[in-house]
Amino acid sequence: MSIQQDDTLKLTDAQRIDWLRLIRSENVGPRTFRSLLNHFGSARDALERLPEFALRGGAGRPGRICTVDDAEREIAAGFRLGVALLAPGETGYPPRLALIDDAPPLLGVRGSYDVEMRPMIGIVGSRNASGAGLKFAQMLASDLAEQGFVIASGLARGVDAAAHRVTCKTGTVAVLAGGHDRIYPPEHDELLASIIDAGSGAISEMPLGHSPRARDFPRRNRLISGVAFGVVIVEAAHRSGSLITARFANEQGREVFAVPGSPLDPRAAGTNDLIKQGATLITSAADIVDAVRPIMGRPVEPLLSEDADDFVDDEPHGGDRAQVINLLSPAPVSIDDLIRLTGVTPAVVRTVLLELELAGRLERHGGGMVSLI
Structure with missing residues (x-):
C-alpha cells in the first residue's frame, strides 16, 4: 500500500x-x-x-x-x-503533511524514512483512559498495521502510548511537542527509544532544546492529523486535547473517526459528541479502511518550493497600506474580503499583511483568515 x-x-x-x-x-x-x-x-x-x-x-x-x-x-x-531537517517533497517528509496550509517548512525527522512515507492513521485519546479504551486502542492499532498502515500519535500517556507500543515494529510515528531531545512526558523517553530502535520514527517542527509549553501541544496535534488520512478518537472528555486534533482534521479535510462509549463515562463524552456532529462511528479497523481506501493513491504535490517564477513584486503605494490596515481588527477577516473591500491588487494586500506580520502585529488563522494582535 x-x-x-x-x-x-x-x-x-x-x-x-x-x-x-x-x-x-x-x-x-x-x-x-x-x-x-x-x-x-x-x-x-x-x-x-x-x-x-x-x-x-x-x-x-x-x-x-x-x-x-x-x-x-x-x-x-x-x-x-x-x-534530519527535511522540506516538503523530500524523502522522509510525510507526504500528506505537505498538503496542509501551515506545513512545517523544515521538519525534524528521526528514524526510518520508509515509515514516514507510508500511509498513516492517527490514533489519539484520553491520557487517563479506561482499561477498555486502552485495549481497544491496541487492538485497532494492530489491525490497522496488518492492513499496511502506520500509526501516528502524540507519545502522550494513555491511548497514545498504547497505540505506539503495539506498532513499534510494524510502523509508528511519534509526533513530538518539543524538540527531539526534550521528550514529554519524560518517562516516555524509553518508549521513544524503543520506537526508533524498532525501525519506526519520530517527527518534530521544534528546534533541539525546546521544552514543550502548553501552546505547543495544539501545534503538535495539527501535525498528527496532518500526516494522516484520518484520525481516530478513542476516548475524549469535553475540552480534551484530542478534540483539538479532531478539529484540525476537519479543517485539513481529513477523516474523523470516533469510538462510541458509555454515556455514563465522562471520558467518552467528547467522542459521543463528535459522532453527533458527524464524525464516523467506528467499531473496527475495517470501518476505517473502507472509508480511506477511495482517497488513497492520489498524487501528492508539496505546497512549498523555491521557484523564482513565483516571484511577485507589487509594493504598496499611496493609501494602499492605510486601506488594508483600516479594515483589520482583532476579529479575524478573510484575505479575500480585504482584497474585495480595498479594491487593490491581491499582491499589494499580501505585501501589507507580510509587513504587519513581521512587525508582530498580525496573526494568521486557518482558512485564509487574519487579525490584528
Whole structure:
C-alpha cells in the first residue's frame, strides 16, 4: 500500500541553511514562511528584506534573524542525534503533511524514512483512559498495521502510548511537542527509544532544546492529523486535547473517526459528541479502511518550493497600506474580503499583511483568515 508523491523539491545545503534561518527568525511561522517564499522567490532574498518589511509594518526595531552559525549548529546537533531537517517533497517528509496550509517548512525527522512515507492513521485519546479504551486502542492499532498502515500519535500517556507500543515494529510515528531531545512526558523517553530502535520514527517542527509549553501541544496535534488520512478518537472528555486534533482534521479535510462509549463515562463524552456532529462511528479497523481506501493513491504535490517564477513584486503605494490596515481588527477577516473591500491588487494586500506580520502585529488563522494582535 503506497501513495504517490511528486518528489520535485531537493534543497541544496545552502538552501537548507537559508530555510532554517528564515523559519527560526522572529515572527516567522509556517504560513508566513510560505508567503515570504512566494513573494520573494527564495529564502535568501526574504532574509535580506525582513528588517525592511518589519519596519514598514510598524515595528519599533527589526526582529531577530537567525544567524548562519546558529543554523549550522542546529543542523550539526540534529545530525549527532540522528535528526534530519527535511522540506516538503523530500524523502522522509510525510507526504500528506505537505498538503496542509501551515506545513512545517523544515521538519525534524528521526528514524526510518520508509515509515514516514507510508500511509498513516492517527490514533489519539484520553491520557487517563479506561482499561477498555486502552485495549481497544491496541487492538485497532494492530489491525490497522496488518492492513499496511502506520500509526501516528502524540507519545502522550494513555491511548497514545498504547497505540505506539503495539506498532513499534510494524510502523509508528511519534509526533513530538518539543524538540527531539526534550521528550514529554519524560518517562516516555524509553518508549521513544524503543520506537526508533524498532525501525519506526519520530517527527518534530521544534528546534533541539525546546521544552514543550502548553501552546505547543495544539501545534503538535495539527501535525498528527496532518500526516494522516484520518484520525481516530478513542476516548475524549469535553475540552480534551484530542478534540483539538479532531478539529484540525476537519479543517485539513481529513477523516474523523470516533469510538462510541458509555454515556455514563465522562471520558467518552467528547467522542459521543463528535459522532453527533458527524464524525464516523467506528467499531473496527475495517470501518476505517473502507472509508480511506477511495482517497488513497492520489498524487501528492508539496505546497512549498523555491521557484523564482513565483516571484511577485507589487509594493504598496499611496493609501494602499492605510486601506488594508483600516479594515483589520482583532476579529479575524478573510484575505479575500480585504482584497474585495480595498479594491487593490491581491499582491499589494499580501505585501501589507507580510509587513504587519513581521512587525508582530498580525496573526494568521486557518482558512485564509487574519487579525490584528
